[in-house]
Amino acid sequence: MNFCAVYFLHLWAMGLGYAIKNPDLIIAGISFFLKALLLRTL
Numbered sequence: 559m560n561f562c563a564v565y566f567l568h569l570w571a572m573g574l575g576y577a578i579k580n581p582d583l584i585i586a587g588i589s590f591f592l593k594a595l596l597l598r599t600l
């Protein structure tokens with residue numbers, strides 16, 4: 559795993575932790591994750 563993958567997984571884990579109190583962060587986290595995957599494939 560490269561540094562970017564670990565960094566995104568870290569943000570994803572933090573997002574899931576806060577998502578329990580703020581469900582909107584789930585949508586924001588998913589959209590950000592999809593954008594990251596899209597940028598990675600280009």
